[in-house]
Amino acid sequence: MNKSKQPTIKEIAKRLKISTSTVSRALNNHPSIGLVTTMRVKKLAEELNYEPNRTAIFFKQRKTFTIGVILPSLSEAFFSAAISEIENYANSKNYTVILGQSLDDPERELKIINTMKTHRVDGIILSSAKNTREFDYIDVLKNAGIPIVFFDCVPDIPNINAIVSNLKTGMLQAIDTFVSCGHQSIAFINGPGHLPASKEREGAFIKGLTNNNIPINRDYIVYTDLSEQGNEDAIIKLVNLIDRPSAVVSFNDYVTLDAMNAVRKKGLIVNQDIYFISYANYPIWKYMENPPMASIEQLPGEQGAKASQMLFDLIDINVEGDSDDKSAIQGQKIVLESKLVNQHL
Known part of the structure; x- marks a missing residue:
C-alpha cells in the first residue's frame, strides 16, 4: 500500500472481504453488526491508522458536528459554570463547541452569529447581550435550518426555545x-x-x-x-x-x-x-x-445542561425531518426556580 495515501473504508472492506457498508456500520457500533466483525474491522482500522473522512460524513448526515455558544463574557463565573456543562454535554454527543463572547455588544453579537451561520454550525446556544433590541437573526437562522436556544438573558418575544431561571x-x-x-x-x-x-x-x-x-x-x-x-x-x-x-x-x-x-x-x-x-x-x-x-x-450549570439537551433534540429533529416533533418542541420554555443559598450570617 502507498504509505502516503490515507486508508479508506474500501481498503478495509477489501482486506476483510466484506462490504463497505458493513465496515461503516461496524466503525459506528451499529447493532446490526456482530461483535466479532466489529472487533475485526476496528482492529484493522487501527493498524492502518484509518481516520474517518469528516467531509463525507458531514455531507451524508447533514451535520458539521459543531455547535456555537455565544455568551456575554467568558470571564464571569456564572457563564463559566454554564459553558462547562454545555461542553460536557456536547462532548458526550461527539460534538465540538465554538465559543464567542459578545461583551454585551449587540453588533459584535450579530457578527458572531453570522460567522457561525456561515460556518454551518448545527445549532446555537445564546445568552443575549443586555443591550440587544433587534432579533431578526432568529428568522434568518430558522430559514437556514440552524436551531437556536436561549438561556439566562432571554428576549421577551414569543415562540422561542429557552431555559430561564x-x-x-x-x-x-x-x-x-x-x-x-x-x-x-x-x-x-x-x-x-x-x-x-x-x-x-x-x-x-x-x-x-x-x-x-x-x-x-x-x-x-x-x-x-x-x-x-x-x-x-x-x-x-x-x-x-x-x-x-x-x-x-x-x-x-x-x-x-x-x-x-x-x-x-x-x-x-x-x-x-x-x-x-x-x-x-x-x-x-x-x-x-x-x-x-x-x-x-440561578443554577447556571443546570441552565447550560438543559439548554444543550434542548438544542440537540432540535438538531436531531432537523436532520430526521419529523415536522410533528419539530412543532411540538418549537417555542418550548423550561423554567428553573432560583433560591436563596449561602446564608453567611
Missing part, C-alpha cells in the same frame, strides 16, 4: 430573610429598565415587600447600567438618603462588589451598617471576610 422565588426568599432579621428599610439596585430580567426582579421585589406589609418607597428602587461607575452611583444615591436603607438586594454579584466597595469608602461597615443579598451566588464569596448576607442561586 424564575427570578421571583429567590427574590421573595431574600425579602423574607431580611424581614426575619428585623430589616424594614429594604432597597433594590436594579439593572437596566428595558431588560426582561430587570422587570421580573422589580416585580418580585415589590411583591416581597407587599407580602410583608412594608410600604413601597420608590426612592429605594434605583437603577444601574451595570458599569462600575453606574453601580457606585446607584448605591451612593441610596446611602445619601436621609432615611438610609439598612438592607439592599442587588441585580447581580458584580453590582454588589462595586456597591460594597463604595459604602466602605463612605465609612460604612458591611454587615453592620448595611446588608446585601444579590443574584447569583458568586463562588468567591466564601473566601471573603465580609460576604453578602446571602446569595440567590
Whole structure:
C-alpha cells in the first residue's frame, strides 16, 4: 500500500472481504453488526491508522458536528459554570463547541452569529447581550435550518426555545430573610429598565415587600447600567438618603462588589451598617471576610445542561425531518426556580 495515501473504508472492506457498508456500520457500533466483525474491522482500522473522512460524513448526515455558544463574557463565573456543562454535554454527543463572547455588544453579537451561520454550525446556544433590541437573526437562522436556544438573558418575544431561571422565588426568599432579621428599610439596585430580567426582579421585589406589609418607597428602587461607575452611583444615591436603607438586594454579584466597595469608602461597615443579598451566588464569596448576607442561586450549570439537551433534540429533529416533533418542541420554555443559598450570617 502507498504509505502516503490515507486508508479508506474500501481498503478495509477489501482486506476483510466484506462490504463497505458493513465496515461503516461496524466503525459506528451499529447493532446490526456482530461483535466479532466489529472487533475485526476496528482492529484493522487501527493498524492502518484509518481516520474517518469528516467531509463525507458531514455531507451524508447533514451535520458539521459543531455547535456555537455565544455568551456575554467568558470571564464571569456564572457563564463559566454554564459553558462547562454545555461542553460536557456536547462532548458526550461527539460534538465540538465554538465559543464567542459578545461583551454585551449587540453588533459584535450579530457578527458572531453570522460567522457561525456561515460556518454551518448545527445549532446555537445564546445568552443575549443586555443591550440587544433587534432579533431578526432568529428568522434568518430558522430559514437556514440552524436551531437556536436561549438561556439566562432571554428576549421577551414569543415562540422561542429557552431555559430561564424564575427570578421571583429567590427574590421573595431574600425579602423574607431580611424581614426575619428585623430589616424594614429594604432597597433594590436594579439593572437596566428595558431588560426582561430587570422587570421580573422589580416585580418580585415589590411583591416581597407587599407580602410583608412594608410600604413601597420608590426612592429605594434605583437603577444601574451595570458599569462600575453606574453601580457606585446607584448605591451612593441610596446611602445619601436621609432615611438610609439598612438592607439592599442587588441585580447581580458584580453590582454588589462595586456597591460594597463604595459604602466602605463612605465609612460604612458591611454587615453592620448595611446588608446585601444579590443574584447569583458568586463562588468567591466564601473566601471573603465580609460576604453578602446571602446569595440567590440561578443554577447556571443546570441552565447550560438543559439548554444543550434542548438544542440537540432540535438538531436531531432537523436532520430526521419529523415536522410533528419539530412543532411540538418549537417555542418550548423550561423554567428553573432560583433560591436563596449561602446564608453567611
